[in-house]
Amino acid sequence: MAIKETELHSSLWASCDELPDASQYKEDACKNLMCHFVTESGKSKGLFLKGLEERYAEALPAISKQAEALSEKVAGHLKAMGLVWNAFDMEPAE
Incomplete structure (x- = not known):
């Protein structure tokens, strides 16, 4: 019969009380x-x-590729509007 972990802890704790x-x-x-x-x-x-x-070994690389493709697409649209795609802010295109 297996002893429960809580019973083991209680038993150990009680035995400590009997020690000097x-x-x-x-x-x-x-x-x-x-x-x-x-x-x-x-x-x-x-x-x-x-x-x-x-x-996620297979899904994550696929999602990363899709995100990269979308990022490139957005960068192209923004460039056509005179903006530069930057992860932190958008600046006018030079």
Whole structure:
């Protein structure tokens, strides 16, 4: 029978109270639990990012090409109107 994580934490915490220097053991137990939490959290975020990478591996380059094509088209229209396409502002064409 598998033990639940919350039951394990409660059991560890209760056993610390029975030790001679409980405060030091509790501090160490907290550090270990925090390290475990951070490690597991990092693993799940890594898997999430890997999933996003796989999901958009084909779509993102295609979208980037479309955006570039549209940007060139807009630049051409603006140039015809006497403006220069700039990502930060529009200036009169020289």
